[in-house]
Amino acid sequence: MMYVGIIALIKGGSFELQKDNTYNSLFSVGFFLLIFFMNLILLSELLGVLGTYAWAVSTTNRKIGDLALIYLLPYVIWKVVPTFGSSDDVSEKSFYKLDIWNTSIFAIFNYILLIASSQEYVFWPILNQYVGPGFQMSLYLILISILGHFAVLINSTKTKNIRDGDTHEPEEENK
Secondary structure, X not given: OHHHHHHHHHHHHHHHHHHOXXXXXXXXXXXXXXXXXXXXXHHHHHOOOOOOOOHHHOOHHHHHHHHHHHHHHHHXXXXXXXXXXXXXXXXXXXXXXXXXXXXXXXHHHHHHHHHHHHOOOOOOHHHHHHHHHHHHHHXXXXXXXXXXXXXXXXXXXXXXXXXXXHHOOOOOOOO
């Protein structure tokens, strides 16, 4: 319950910064890093949910569950936690849309953590254990977002061609 309360405080702070027009991408990165590491520390060190099994001997369901706890749980809680008193001018993005820019930033974040934990600049074996599959997952998300973007682009081009074809009158040829 305290975890949800802390995320609600961070979310409220981000909305207040957006209202004051002082919110920029640096704050967004800071909030993301704060929530990611808070979640990882809570699940691995305090609760002992993660890192109790070696990645190589874990079952597929456990691997999927662990990755969902690390990467998906903070996002879902961020979206589910209500924000009371937020103004209407604060932009809210859709819950399910994969953006190429955001997935690229996610992949870069995972790659930096992978290099830092592999070269032992950051000696945290649990982090190294989960960042490798997280980086692979982020590459798959980039691929899915690019394919989705192309599908929408092709669909909109076909729709535009159909509309343009219907609005033009057929030309009569004089022979």
